[in-house]
Amino acid sequence: MKALRNYLNKIKPNFEKGGKLQAFRSLYDGMETFLYVPNDTAKSGVNIHDAIDSKRIMSLVVIALLPSLLVGMYNIGYQNALAAGAVDTTAWWQMCLYGLAVLLPKIVVSYAVGLGIEFTVAQFKGEEIHEGFLVTGLIIPLVVPVGCPLWILAIATAFSVIFAKEVFGGTGMNIVNVALITRAFIFFAYPSVISGDKVWVATEQIFGLGYQVDGYSCATALQHLAGESGLAAANLSVSDMLIGLMPGSIGETSVIAIALGAILLLWTGVASWKTMLSVFVGGIAMCLLFQYTLPTNPVAQAPFYTHLILGGFCFGAVFMATDPVTSARTETGKYIYGFGIGAMAILIRVLNPGYPEGMMLAILLMNVTAPFIDYCVVQSNVKARARRLTKKN
Amino acid sequence: MAALFSKKNQEAFSSPFLKNNPVTVQVLGICSALAVTNKLEPAIVMGLSVTVIVAMANVIISLIRKTIPNRIRIIIQLVVVAALVTMVSEVLKAFAYDVSVQLSVYIGLIITNCILMGRLEAFAMQNGPWASFLDGIGNGLGYALILIIVAFFRELFGSGTLLNYPVMEKLGLYEIGYINNGLMLMAPMAFFLIACIIWVQRAKDKSLQE
Numbered sequence: 001m002k003a004l005r006n007y008l009n010k011i012k013p014n015f016e017k018g019g020k021l022q023a024f025r026s027l028y029d030g031m032e033t034f035l036y037v038p039n040d041t042a043k044s045g046v047n048i049h050d051a052i053d054s055k056r057i058m059s060l061v062v063i064a065l066l067p068s069l070l071v072g073m074y075n076i077g078y079q080n081a082l083a084a085g086a087v088d089t090t091a092w093w094q095m096c097l098y099g100l101a102v103l104l105p106k107i108v109v110s111y112a113v114g115l116g117i118e119f120t121v122a123q124f125k126g127e128e129i130h131e132g133f134l135v136t137g138l139i140i141p142l143v144v145p146v147g148c149p150l151w152i153l154a155i156a157t158a159f160s161v162i163f164a165k166e167v168f169g170g171t172g173m174n175i176v177n178v179a180l181i182t183r184a185f186i187f188f189a190y191p192s193v194i195s196g197d198k199v200w201v202a203t204e205q206i207f208g209l210g211y212q213v214d215g216y217s218c219a220t221a222l223q224h225l226a227g228e229s230g231l232a233a234a235n236l237s238v239s240d241m242l243i244g245l246m247p248g249s250i251g252e253t254s255v256i257a258i259a260l261g262a263i264l265l266l267w268t269g270v271a272s273w274k275t276m277l278s279v280f281v282g283g284i285a286m287c288l289l290f291q292y293t294l295p296t297n298p299v300a301q302a303p304f305y306t307h308l309i310l311g312g313f314c315f316g317a318v319f320m321a322t323d324p325v326t327s328a329r330t331e332t333g334k335y336i337y338g339f340g341i342g343a344m345a346i347l348i349r350v351l352n353p354g355y356p357e358g359m360m361l362a363i364l365l366m367n368v369t370a371p372f373i374d375y376c377v378v379q380s381n382v383k384a385r386a387r388r389l390t391k392k393n
Numbered sequence: 394m395a396a397l398f399s400k401k402n403q404e405a406f407s408s409p410f411l412k413n414n415p416v417t418v419q420v421l422g423i424c425s426a427l428a429v430t431n432k433l434e435p436a437i438v439m440g441l442s443v444t445v446i447v448a449m450a451n452v453i454i455s456l457i458r459k460t461i462p463n464r465i466r467i468i469i470q471l472v473v474v475a476a477l478v479t480m481v482s483e484v485l486k487a488f489a490y491d492v493s494v495q496l497s498v499y500i501g502l503i504i505t506n507c508i509l510m511g512r513l514e515a516f517a518m519q520n521g522p523w524a525s526f527l528d529g530i531g532n533g534l535g536y537a538l539i540l541i542i543v544a545f546f547r548e549l550f551g552s553g554t555l556l557n558y559p560v561m562e563k564l565g566l567y568e569i570g571y572i573n574n575g576l577m578l579m580a581p582m583a584f585f586l587i588a589c590i591i592w593v594q595r596a597k598d599k600s601l602q603e
Binding site for chain 1: 572574576577
């Protein structure tokens with residue numbers, strides 16, 4: 001570790017103003033502050049410092065995402081073997097290896113495009129590189145289906161980093177979740193690669209790994225639920241749904257892996273338990289409401305727990321609704337914000353057959369309303385205090 | 394002759410193209426810029442229609458500007474514009490029926506286009522007919538310019554065609570997995586494109602930065 005620090009110190013002069021690698025200052029700065037907590041302190045005013053800075057928080061979220069990533073990888077291989085009818089003859093590590101071969105290019109593209117833009121902007125503005133993309137860049141490959149081509153992923157990432165983040169002033173200033181904007185962009189611009197029944201299972205051989213399956217189609221559990229034949233056609237056991245062995249976006253399928261991440265986020269206090277809990281409460285409340293009011297709607301009649309474990313509900317609730325930048329800031333506001341996401345997600349799933357998955361749109365909608373929720377909470381508090389004051393006198 | 398192309402008149406004609414563009418600087422006429430720009434052809438027709446109407450309305454109002462009672466000037470301007478819009482609409486129906494169907498209500502809605510009322514109020518009411526004519530032509534073409542730029546990108550990336558010529562297909566892009574961007578055909582993308590044009594323009598011209 002000492003050697004790394006010494007090496008960083010040795011190459012530092014090259015990157016400073018006048019050095020020969022001046023153009024890569026932001027890159028060096030980003031790497032240095034990522035590896036070591038920066039030593040410098042604020043020059044003016046009184047500042048409260050947390051024990052960990054935002055780069056360390058981001059690293060924690062990345063660690064929390066790892067279980068979903070690994071299960072997602074395994075699931076890619078598993079679904080591929082399932083499509084080829086060779087689950088019994090394929091070893092688990094072969095499935096994992098195949099999953100890695102499919103997933104790695106997506107992660108590389110997402111990071112390369114996003115960080116490329118981030119470094120360019122930071123260098124151009126003469127600012128420090130923002131760390132937010134560390135998490136976003138890993139979430140983006142996890143919320144798209146395996147069939148999403150890399151060039152579309154690259155365009156969508158560039159679009160969202162520029163228009164959802166940099167134009168607002170970078171990390172911490174964006175009003176909507178950047179990873180979800182990437183998904184929404186793909187969803188509206190290239191609907192054929194993110195919906196339908198051809199994109200959820202990888203069917204190509206890569207470097208001799210996996211199986212070549214032609215003309216295979218397989219809908220997600222939610223699409224089955226909204227379809228004619230109902231969830232039974234998906235042929236899934238509850239344990240499959242919990243472990244995540246079903247077609248879906250790469251990282252969203254496994255409830256258990258997401259729960260592991262959630263435990264880490266809650267234990268370290270990075271994510272707010274209030275938001276997370278109220279998303280589930282909102283979802284359950286809306287499910288129960290529809291169960292009694294819409295007896296003929298097959299989606300509404302599914303038991304409420306299937307709604308929670310299918311699709312992106314858990315992933316959204318744990319990793320996206322709790323994004324501290326775009327969620328409500330006030331403590332009361334977090335309950336309202338979370339409840340709104342859960343309720344809206346189920347509302348879209350049940351009442352709009354065009355969108356079998358409502359979580360993305362629900363979170364984006366509540367992201368936009370979050371400042372308004374905060375405003376109302378603050379104002380009602382101001383009024384309550386004013387009333388208390390006048391009563392006393 | 395020199396007076397016809399005086400500095401002031403040249404200015405009236407040329408400034409709407411860039412530094413006083415009705416769409417990107419004054420942010421007028423956005424509604425139709427979103428609505429008719431998903432194909433290049435209707436955008437060109439729309440741009441030309443607005444140019445003709447602004448120029449003629451400017452000339453007519455400028456000619457009668459001294460006799461218009463101040464209190465009812467808006468009504469009179471509207472009557473003139475409405476008459477011209479109806480004429481253009483009829484001409485389009487007669488000679489370019491397909492395009493007029495594509496443009497549907499937006500030709501009629503030129504009446505409510507802010508650029509028209511803006512030019513009549515701000516320019517034609519104070520200036521002579523020749524200067525007003527140049528101003529109208531300039532503003533109409535400035536508007537058309539932005540429409541055409543936006544429509545170019547929307548049609549090329551949204552439908553893969555240009556003036557209905559299948560560009561992307563001829564380039565063989567579909568065979569290597571290219572897919573048209575459906576978002577380009579929706580109105581939000583026109584917002585993004587206009588925003589990008591405004592962004593580039595203001596980055597280049599410091600005097601426009603607020």
